[in-house]
Amino acid sequence: MEQYIYLFLGLFLAVLWLIIYFHKKDLRRKMLKSSLIGGFSGFIAEYWYLRDYWRPPTVLGNAVISVEDFLVGFVIIGISMSIYNFVFRQNEIEATPTRKGTFYILFAIGIVAMVSLPPMGFNSMLVSPISFICFTLFILFQRPDLLKKAILSGILLLAIAFPIYVILFELIAPDYWNKYWLLPDTKLGIRCYGTIPWIEIIWYFSWGSFGGVCYDFYSGTKPVPAKNQEL
Numbered sequence: 001m002e003q004y005i006y007l008f009l010g011l012f013l014a015v016l017w018l019i020i021y022f023h024k025k026d027l028r029r030k031m032l033k034s035s036l037i038g039g040f041s042g043f044i045a046e047y048w049y050l051r052d053y054w055r056p057p058t059v060l061g062n063a064v065i066s067v068e069d070f071l072v073g074f075v076i077i078g079i080s081m082s083i084y085n086f087v088f089r090q091n092e093i094e095a096t097p098t099r100k101g102t103f104y105i106l107f108a109i110g111i112v113a114m115v116s117l118p119p120m121g122f123n124s125m126l127v128s129p130i131s132f133i134c135f136t137l138f139i140l141f142q143r144p145d146l147l148k149k150a151i152l153s154g155i156l157l158l159a160i161a162f163p164i165y166v167i168l169f170e171l172i173a174p175d176y177w178n179k180y181w182l183l184p185d186t187k188l189g190i191r192c193y194g195t196i197p198w199i200e201i202i203w204y205f206s207w208g209s210f211g212g213v214c215y216d217f218y219s220g221t222k223p224v225p226a227k228n229q230e231l
Helices: 002-023 025-052 067-080 083-087 100-116 124-142 144-172 176-180 198-219
Strands: 090-094 221-225
Touching: 002 025, 002 067, 002 083, 002 144, 002 176, 025 067, 025 090, 025 100, 025 124, 025 198, 067 144, 067 198, 083 090, 083 144, 083 198, 100 124, 100 198, 124 144, 124 198, 144 176, 144 198, 144 221, 198 221
Parallel strands: none
Antiparallel strands: 090 221
16 A cells, blocks of 8 residues: 555646646646646656655556656645635736746756755755745745745645545554654654654745746736636
8 A cells, every 4th residue: 555655646636636627727828837847847846756766666666757846836836826726715916027937047047956956965845845935935025016926826735635644544554654764863843733743844834935926927927816717
Protein backbone atom coordinates (compact mmCIF):
# COMPACT_ATOMS: atom_id res chain seq x y z
CA MET A 1 0.00 0.00 0.00
CA GLU A 2 2.83 2.46 0.83
CA GLN A 3 4.01 2.21 -2.77
CA TYR A 4 0.82 3.96 -3.87
CA ILE A 5 0.48 6.60 -1.14
CA TYR A 6 2.25 9.29 -3.18
CA LEU A 7 0.05 8.42 -6.17
CA PHE A 8 -3.08 8.62 -4.00
CA LEU A 9 -2.01 12.10 -2.90
CA GLY A 10 -1.96 13.23 -6.51
CA LEU A 11 -5.25 11.50 -7.32
CA PHE A 12 -7.07 13.03 -4.35
CA LEU A 13 -5.89 16.47 -5.40
CA ALA A 14 -6.77 15.72 -9.02
CA VAL A 15 -10.44 15.30 -8.04
CA LEU A 16 -10.56 18.91 -6.85
CA TRP A 17 -8.60 20.06 -9.92
CA LEU A 18 -11.24 18.50 -12.14
CA ILE A 19 -14.10 20.02 -10.15
CA ILE A 20 -12.61 23.50 -10.51
CA TYR A 21 -11.77 22.94 -14.18
CA PHE A 22 -15.31 21.93 -15.13
CA HIS A 23 -17.02 24.62 -13.03
CA LYS A 24 -14.76 27.59 -13.86
CA LYS A 25 -14.80 27.79 -17.63
CA ASP A 26 -13.00 31.12 -17.62
CA LEU A 27 -10.00 29.55 -15.87
CA ARG A 28 -9.59 26.45 -18.01
CA ARG A 29 -6.92 27.76 -20.37
CA LYS A 30 -4.93 29.31 -17.53
CA MET A 31 -5.21 26.15 -15.43
CA LEU A 32 -3.93 23.95 -18.23
CA LYS A 33 -0.97 26.18 -19.01
CA SER A 34 -0.01 26.65 -15.38
CA SER A 35 -0.52 22.99 -14.51
CA LEU A 36 1.72 21.79 -17.33
CA ILE A 37 4.47 24.08 -16.05
CA GLY A 38 3.83 22.76 -12.55
CA GLY A 39 4.02 19.16 -13.72
CA PHE A 40 7.43 19.55 -15.31
CA SER A 41 8.58 21.67 -12.36
CA GLY A 42 7.64 18.73 -10.14
CA PHE A 43 10.23 16.62 -11.93
CA ILE A 44 12.85 19.31 -11.43
CA ALA A 45 12.07 19.90 -7.75
CA GLU A 46 12.08 16.20 -6.95
CA TYR A 47 15.67 15.97 -8.13
CA TRP A 48 16.66 17.97 -5.03
CA TYR A 49 14.05 16.63 -2.62
CA LEU A 50 15.25 13.06 -3.19
CA ARG A 51 18.74 14.10 -2.13
CA ASP A 52 18.04 15.57 1.27
CA TYR A 53 14.33 15.46 2.14
CA TRP A 54 12.69 12.10 1.48
CA ARG A 55 12.96 8.82 -0.43
CA PRO A 56 9.35 7.79 -1.14
CA PRO A 57 8.31 4.58 -2.87
CA THR A 58 6.60 5.18 -6.22
CA VAL A 59 4.99 3.12 -8.96
CA LEU A 60 8.34 3.17 -10.79
CA GLY A 61 10.45 2.18 -7.79
CA ASN A 62 11.87 3.53 -4.56
CA ALA A 63 13.43 7.01 -4.39
CA VAL A 64 13.25 7.70 -8.13
CA ILE A 65 11.72 10.52 -10.13
CA SER A 66 8.33 9.19 -11.16
CA VAL A 67 4.95 9.98 -12.68
CA GLU A 68 3.68 11.03 -9.24
CA ASP A 69 6.02 14.03 -9.30
CA PHE A 70 4.41 15.28 -12.50
CA LEU A 71 0.87 14.57 -11.29
CA VAL A 72 1.27 16.29 -7.91
CA GLY A 73 3.04 19.29 -9.46
CA PHE A 74 0.36 19.49 -12.17
CA VAL A 75 -2.64 19.53 -9.84
CA ILE A 76 -1.14 21.63 -7.03
CA ILE A 77 -0.25 24.59 -9.23
CA GLY A 78 -3.61 24.40 -11.00
CA ILE A 79 -5.48 24.35 -7.71
CA SER A 80 -3.43 27.07 -6.05
CA MET A 81 -3.89 29.58 -8.88
CA SER A 82 -7.64 28.95 -9.16
CA ILE A 83 -8.96 28.01 -5.72
CA TYR A 84 -9.54 31.60 -4.56
CA ASN A 85 -11.58 32.46 -7.66
CA PHE A 86 -13.51 29.20 -7.35
CA VAL A 87 -14.40 29.50 -3.66
CA PHE A 88 -15.20 33.22 -3.69
CA ARG A 89 -16.84 33.25 -7.13
CA GLN A 90 -14.40 35.63 -8.74
CA ASN A 91 -13.64 36.33 -12.37
CA GLU A 92 -10.46 37.98 -13.59
CA ILE A 93 -9.99 41.21 -15.49
CA GLU A 94 -6.95 43.01 -16.83
CA ALA A 95 -5.76 45.51 -14.22
CA THR A 96 -2.08 46.34 -14.68
CA PRO A 97 0.64 45.88 -17.29
CA THR A 98 2.04 42.37 -17.50
CA ARG A 99 5.28 41.66 -15.63
CA LYS A 100 6.45 38.64 -17.57
CA GLY A 101 10.10 39.68 -17.60
CA THR A 102 10.17 40.18 -13.84
CA PHE A 103 8.45 36.84 -13.30
CA TYR A 104 11.05 35.04 -15.39
CA ILE A 105 13.76 36.64 -13.27
CA LEU A 106 12.04 35.36 -10.11
CA PHE A 107 11.87 31.89 -11.65
CA ALA A 108 15.58 32.01 -12.47
CA ILE A 109 16.41 33.16 -8.93
CA GLY A 110 14.41 30.22 -7.55
CA ILE A 111 16.38 27.76 -9.69
CA VAL A 112 19.68 29.34 -8.61
CA ALA A 113 18.63 29.09 -4.95
CA MET A 114 17.77 25.39 -5.31
CA VAL A 115 21.03 24.68 -7.11
CA SER A 116 23.35 26.63 -4.83
CA LEU A 117 21.91 26.54 -1.29
CA PRO A 118 21.40 22.78 -0.61
CA PRO A 119 25.11 22.01 -1.27
CA MET A 120 25.89 24.68 1.35
CA GLY A 121 23.90 22.77 3.97
CA PHE A 122 20.42 24.31 3.56
CA ASN A 123 17.77 21.65 3.12
CA SER A 124 15.94 21.89 -0.20
CA MET A 125 12.56 21.61 1.51
CA LEU A 126 13.47 24.67 3.55
CA VAL A 127 14.86 26.61 0.59
CA SER A 128 11.69 26.21 -1.47
CA PRO A 129 9.12 27.66 1.02
CA ILE A 130 11.49 30.48 1.96
CA SER A 131 11.79 31.27 -1.75
CA PHE A 132 8.00 31.15 -2.17
CA ILE A 133 7.52 33.54 0.77
CA CYS A 134 10.16 35.96 -0.50
CA PHE A 135 8.70 35.94 -4.00
CA THR A 136 5.18 36.46 -2.65
CA LEU A 137 6.33 39.43 -0.58
CA PHE A 138 8.05 40.89 -3.64
CA ILE A 139 4.86 40.47 -5.68
CA LEU A 140 2.77 42.08 -2.95
CA PHE A 141 5.16 45.01 -2.80
CA GLN A 142 4.46 45.53 -6.50
CA ARG A 143 0.78 44.51 -6.32
CA PRO A 144 -0.62 45.20 -2.81
CA ASP A 145 -4.12 44.62 -4.20
CA LEU A 146 -3.30 40.89 -4.23
CA LEU A 147 -2.67 40.65 -0.46
CA LYS A 148 -6.06 39.12 0.37
CA LYS A 149 -5.79 36.60 -2.44
CA ALA A 150 -2.28 35.58 -1.38
CA ILE A 151 -3.26 34.93 2.23
CA LEU A 152 -6.51 33.13 1.48
CA SER A 153 -5.01 31.06 -1.33
CA GLY A 154 -2.39 29.78 1.10
CA ILE A 155 -5.00 28.98 3.72
CA LEU A 156 -7.30 27.28 1.21
CA LEU A 157 -4.58 25.06 -0.25
CA LEU A 158 -3.49 24.05 3.23
CA ALA A 159 -7.12 23.37 4.22
CA ILE A 160 -7.41 21.07 1.20
CA ALA A 161 -4.12 19.24 1.73
CA PHE A 162 -4.33 18.71 5.48
CA PRO A 163 -7.32 16.32 5.60
CA ILE A 164 -5.81 14.36 2.71
CA TYR A 165 -2.59 14.05 4.71
CA VAL A 166 -4.52 12.88 7.76
CA ILE A 167 -6.23 10.16 5.72
CA LEU A 168 -3.05 9.01 3.99
CA PHE A 169 -0.44 9.40 6.69
CA GLU A 170 -2.40 8.96 9.91
CA LEU A 171 -5.01 6.37 8.93
CA ILE A 172 -3.67 4.42 5.94
CA ALA A 173 0.13 4.59 6.34
CA PRO A 174 0.96 5.92 9.84
CA ASP A 175 4.61 4.78 9.63
CA TYR A 176 5.24 6.40 6.25
CA TRP A 177 7.29 9.38 7.40
CA ASN A 178 9.33 7.27 9.80
CA LYS A 179 10.41 5.08 6.90
CA TYR A 180 10.92 7.49 4.02
CA TRP A 181 11.62 10.90 5.55
CA LEU A 182 15.25 11.96 5.95
CA LEU A 183 14.75 14.59 8.69
CA PRO A 184 13.09 12.88 11.70
CA ASP A 185 16.05 13.46 14.04
CA THR A 186 16.99 16.95 12.89
CA LYS A 187 15.90 20.47 13.79
CA LEU A 188 13.45 20.29 10.89
CA GLY A 189 11.92 17.07 12.18
CA ILE A 190 9.04 18.65 14.11
CA ARG A 191 5.73 16.82 13.64
CA CYS A 192 2.21 18.13 13.37
CA TYR A 193 -0.91 16.18 14.35
CA GLY A 194 0.95 12.96 15.05
CA THR A 195 3.33 12.02 12.24
CA ILE A 196 2.89 14.80 9.65
CA PRO A 197 6.00 17.02 9.31
CA TRP A 198 5.47 20.68 10.11
CA ILE A 199 7.61 21.63 7.16
CA GLU A 200 4.96 20.11 4.87
CA ILE A 201 2.39 22.46 6.39
CA ILE A 202 4.67 25.43 5.79
CA TRP A 203 5.33 24.30 2.23
CA TYR A 204 1.65 24.09 1.31
CA PHE A 205 0.80 27.48 2.77
CA SER A 206 3.81 29.22 1.20
CA TRP A 207 3.22 27.62 -2.18
CA GLY A 208 -0.51 28.34 -2.03
CA SER A 209 0.19 32.01 -1.36
CA PHE A 210 2.72 32.29 -4.17
CA GLY A 211 0.77 30.15 -6.61
CA GLY A 212 -2.38 32.13 -5.88
CA VAL A 213 -0.93 35.42 -7.09
CA CYS A 214 1.95 34.60 -9.42
CA TYR A 215 -0.24 34.33 -12.54
CA ASP A 216 -1.99 37.62 -11.76
CA PHE A 217 1.42 39.23 -11.38
CA TYR A 218 2.61 37.63 -14.62
CA SER A 219 -0.45 38.51 -16.68
CA GLY A 220 -1.54 41.78 -15.04
CA THR A 221 -4.96 40.50 -13.97
CA LYS A 222 -6.92 40.77 -10.75
CA PRO A 223 -9.98 38.98 -9.30
CA VAL A 224 -13.36 40.71 -9.23
CA PRO A 225 -16.80 39.42 -8.12
CA ALA A 226 -18.49 37.34 -10.81
CA LYS A 227 -21.80 39.22 -10.37
CA ASN A 228 -23.92 36.27 -11.40
CA GLN A 229 -21.86 35.69 -14.53
CA GLU A 230 -21.61 32.11 -15.71
CA LEU A 231 -18.91 30.19 -13.84
